[in-house]
Amino acid sequence: MVYDEIPHDPYLIGQIGEAIAQRRLHLRRLHVVSLKECNRLVKEKKMCAEIPLLLSKYDHVVDLFTIVEQDDISTIELYEVKTRFHYLPTPTSWRIPKIGWKTVEMAKEAELLSIKFYIALITIYPSWKYHIEVRPYNVNDFVVDKPRIRSKNGASPP
Numbered sequence: 001m002v003y004d005e006i007p008h009d010p011y012l013i014g015q016i017g018e019a020i021a022q023r024r025l026h027l028r029r030l031h032v033v034s035l036k037e038c039n040r041l042v043k044e045k046k047m048c049a050e051i052p053l054l055l056s057k058y059d060h061v062v063d064l065f066t067i068v069e070q071d072d073i074s075t076i077e078l079y080e081v082k083t084r085f086h087y088l089p090t091p092t093s094w095r096i097p098k099i100g101w102k103t104v105e106m107a108k109e110a111e112l113l114s115i116k117f118y119i120a121l122i123t124i125y126p127s128w129k130y131h132i133e134v135r136p137y138n139v140n141d142f143v144v145d146k147p148r149i150r151s152k153n154g155a156s157p158p
Contacts, residue, residue: 017083017122018063020130025120027064027079041067047074050113058106064120076115078106080137083122097121099142107137 021027041047055065055076064079082097107117117137124130135141 013083013085013124014081016124017120018081020083020122020124021079021081021120021132022064024132025064025066025079025134027066029064041074046072047076048113051076051115054106054109054113054115058102058109061100061102061106062117068116078110078115078117079120079134080117081120081122083124086123086125096141096143098145099139100145101147104139104144107139 018029022029039052042049042052062078063081065076066079068075068077080099080103082099084097110117118134119137119141121133121135122130123133
């Protein structure tokens, strides 16, 4: 079957953007990194011991990362990917992207550890050409999703 439309599934759109950013920016998926691998990096690269703890705490929050080596010390840079399709005639009419409250928490903790945190904005055009813009994280560029309140039985309210 041949489809002639851009999907409207937010999960699929996000996966497409993450795949583009991962390949073009030469990054790794954060949620694939295990605590064991993080601890190995601490030993091999002389990385700050708090970094693996941060990664394990927020392993499903940030999309991509890279290891940066400076002199004898290594650190990481974190990347949150936001993807949008270019439906509208002008970029000023696009809605403000959402970001999760846990991402905001992680950004604050990363800043305390001097870890750089970037946003990779992927714009996909109807012809499937795309544009990548990488900028430093700024919470004011986003609408922050509020945490979900769970009932006593663990289910989310409607």
